[in-house]
Amino acid sequence: MKKIPILKLHDYLLVSIQTEIDDQTAMQFQEDLLQKIHVTGATGVVIDLTSVDMIDSFIAKVLGDVVTMSDLMGATVVLTGIQPAVAMTLIDLGIHLQNVPTALDIEQGLVKLHQELGA
């Protein structure tokens, strides 16, 4: 199992998913991120998916759950860098991630967090 690194940047956490995500890695990431939000008191999280070339229903569910759970803990999550092919595949799967804030890239993601959090 691989570990997805989570970086701290002031009040935010920054995650860039660079590896092929297997189910175990996804579940471990979910746990690690919530723990890190708890420990650091982070108010915002950017998860960058630029290097992710496939999101299936399982990974989509984990990502959606991460957003919901982080929200419960007081941290807003923005997903960034979703590739066009991945976006199209998600629509075919019937997965809309409607309530999930997204942005083009990490930079825009940070801007979005600033706006959402009014900081």
Add this chain to the structure above:
Amino acid sequence: MEKSCVSIKIELDIVAARQLGRELAKQVGFSVVDQARFATAVSELARNIYLYADQGEISFDIIKNMNQSGLRLTATDKGPGIRDISQVMQDGYTTSGGLGAGLPGVRRLMDDFDIISEENIGTTVTVVKWKR
């Protein structure tokens, strides 16, 4: 006609199957979007085998007819089978707390879709993506 197989026994086999699927999709000359569609379909069917039938097999073959080439994906298991196919083909139907997006999603991701299942005998899903 070439054929390649991946047996699905452990969770990591799901990753192996979708990587091989993407590799073949690239070889056949699918667009980047269709490569992603194909790899996603592989992942869904492989995970269903792993979750519901414990083990089974994913196989691929490159097919050609008069003026088209494509990639066929067959997912076979000797698991519990599916009693009501029309039920599992509905968006949102799940018995495992998933999204219930797998099978109806695979049908939309691919061009041809066929499922044969018998209770206590097993399930075979055969799908084809044609090169555009």
